[in-house]
Amino acid sequence: MNLTLFDLDGTLLPGDSDHAFGGFMVDIGWADGAAWAARNDQFYADYQAGRLDLDEYIEFATSAWRQRPAAEALAVRERFMAEVMAPQLRAEARALVRRHQEAGDLIAVVTATNEFVTAPIAAAFGIEHLIAVRLQRDTDGAYTGHVEGVPSFQAGKIARVHDWLAGLGRQWQDFERISFYSDSVNDLPLLELVSHPVATNPTPALADIASARGWPILELFK
Template sequence: MPRHLTLFDLDGTLLPTDSDHAFGEYLVRIGWADGEAHRRANDRFYADYLAGRLDMDAYVDFATAPWRRRGTAELADVTERFLADVARPALHPAALALVQRHRDAGDLIAIVTATNEFVTRPIAGLFGIEHLIATELARDGAGQVTGAIRGTPAFRDGKIARVDAWLAALGQQLSDFERCTFYSDSTNDLPLLEHVSHPVATNPVPALAAIAAERGWPVLHLFKT
């Protein structure tokens, strides 16, 4: 069993962008979403996220609406194009090196992100990270995404619940590890940052940078945001 557990937030932490917001912008670009109306709503939800007041249910319904009735082949094509045009160019050598360093050390590694699994599963693959704890999407009897959330969203306190459930499914718990590190840029992640033994404020927003300075947490700057 690995002695160390390493958890990464994704948006703003490993990526110098917000993948969900960027995917919405990409859908506008390819004509799947109405440009001005979608952009206004997308920006408003993103501002709510930064302010810590995001309505996750409303946001997931909004974010999945432009694509959830599309066919499997269409979605696979757009996902590949999004990875090629947006996600892969956003990969930063310092972030890739950080992940590799923990991989080489034999850590158990996971991405823990509020962004939904449809957007983030392929991006986790770009980092070579197998374990993804993301907001899961509800599906109907035919397997179609409904616009609702399945289970607990991986957001704020929900990240703790989801990490604990994931570890339990592996037959483990947080206390089994000598060290548990969590990298994040956002005050939305304070619950999980406070829950682990080694919080690292990574590319932190000003509010998190101030908290890290007050509490003596290490601060890591992988890239300029």
């Protein structure tokens, strides 16, 4: 059996679900207009530049919804999926996932976006296993605005994949081929570890690295 790992934002999606969810918070009036949107944009720029303070970002990004009643937050997430994300579930990405599914690969989405935003997106792709940033909850089950455990961000993706495999009774060495599709230099640690890295819709920085190292480059949406 082969193992196939997919980054989500910019890889299987042409956009960024985390940044888009923040924009949606502004659109529906849950976040404070232009100032909040500008800060959301700055965090996204920091991520693209590889300098994101994830803890600070999670506190900010969840502040718009985490104190809302759970049913209300889930209903808004459903709206976000229908109105914003559904158009981004492109046929090219679905076909790529399906090829690996039909080959019998063990598949997971491994993303630095939090689990609240990404769980329905992974499900829409028909991917059972999601490794995302876990959000801490208090004893009453309310979100605190903090990250729980190791975040699936940069080198943390390696630790989280390792733990996930261990939970399945597996380890890296069990697989003949391990592929990882990603668009971002933030994922360089995991790209360097797998046997078959694929720079997918890569940023210019990752495209340069992939070209220098002879990694395949996949422009999924062109």
